[in-house]
Amino acid sequence: MVNKRKKYNARFAPARIKKIMQKDEEIGKVAAAVPVIISRALELFVQSLVRKAEAVTRSRNARTLTPAHLKASILADPRLRFLRETVANIPDVTQEEEGESSGSTHNPLQAAVAA
Amino acid sequence: MEMPSASGASSNSEEDDLTIPRAAMNKMLKELLPNVRIANESRELVLMCCTEFIHHIATQANSVCNSNQKKTINAEHILTALDDLGFSEYREDAQRVFADCKEVAAKRRKQSTRLEHLGVPEEELLRQQQELFARARQEQAEQAQQDWVHMQQAAVAALPAVNDSDDDDY
Numbered sequence: 001m002v003n004k005r006k007k008y009n010a011r012f013a014p015a016r017i018k019k020i021m022q023k024d025e026e027i028g029k030v031a032a033a034v035p036v037i038i039s040r041a042l043e044l045f046v047q048s049l050v051r052k053a054e055a056v057t058r059s060r061n062a063r064t065l066t067p068a069h070l071k072a073s074i075l076a077d078p079r080l081r082f083l084r085e086t087v088a089n090i091p092d093v094t095q096e097e098e099g100e101s102s103g104s105t106h107n108p109l110q111a112a113v114a115a
Numbered sequence: 116m117e118m119p120s121a122s123g124a125s126s127n128s129e130e131d132d133l134t135i136p137r138a139a140m141n142k143m144l145k146e147l148l149p150n151v152r153i154a155n156e157s158r159e160l161v162l163m164c165c166t167e168f169i170h171h172i173a174t175q176a177n178s179v180c181n182s183n184q185k186k187t188i189n190a191e192h193i194l195t196a197l198d199d200l201g202f203s204e205y206r207e208d209a210q211r212v213f214a215d216c217k218e219v220a221a222k223r224r225k226q227s228t229r230l231e232h233l234g235v236p237e238e239e240l241l242r243q244q245q246e247l248f249a250r251a252r253q254e255q256a257e258q259a260q261q262d263w264v265h266m267q268q269a270a271v272a273a274l275p276a277v278n279d280s281d282d283d284d285y
């Protein structure tokens with residue numbers, strides 16, 4: 001039989017997602033399936049965000065994924081405009097911050113950030 | 116403090132609590148990027164982005180819901196919202212999850228009607244039910260009989276003893 005605690009096998013607890021949704025006073029009643037579906041969408045969203053940030057990390061030969069890398073990948077994606085305010089106070093990736101090996105000063109991602 | 120926004124009104128700690136649980140996020144990050152070091156600030160930032168993403172989808176779904184003149188946000192509204200916001204590639208997965216949800220709900224409904232979990236065979240339940248019906252019928256018959264007797268007595272008592280107190284006639 002289905003395990004009661006994990007009846008939907010969702011990675012992110014639907015109850016929590018519902019609570020976060022309803023923190024917004026505009027949001028009223030929500031069908032039971034809704035937080036479960038959002039949980040899955042959120043999983044895909046994190047996956048894509050983090051993978052893109054990691055590409056930035058790698059392109060800069062850095063060993064640690066920093067908030068600046070996340071910011072760069074957020075700014076590069078027009079669909080993530082809703083996150084711009086969230087990253088407004090995060091410093092941009094800087095030239096000298098990590099050892100760039102082969103002097104690739106024309107990093108396209110950085111150009112995108114600077115623009 | 117004059118903070119007009121709704122979020123500013125509640126206490127800070129309460130606000131911070133309302134994110135995706137860190138443990139679940141850390142587990143996922145580890146699975147996604149097993150060989151990459153992720154700064155703690157990055158983890159926090161991802162959590163904040165998650166909260167924003169949830170609000171982003173919910174807000175759009177809510178306006179879809181309103182324009183459909185519905186009161187409850189349903190799965191269709193979410194699917195439409197994902198499309199509207201440029202996340203159509205999540206649709207297929209979302210739809211699969213929705214199908215699972217329906218299945219789980221259907222299974223649960225079936226379970227509660229089948230009375231399986233009681234461990235009492237259906238014939239036995241039926242027999243007990245009939246017994247209860249019979250007892251109820253009998254009680255009602257007795258009650259009716261008694262009422263009738265009382266009425267009779269009251270009628271008899273009312274005729275000769277007009278000046279007696281009417282309730283206790285013994």
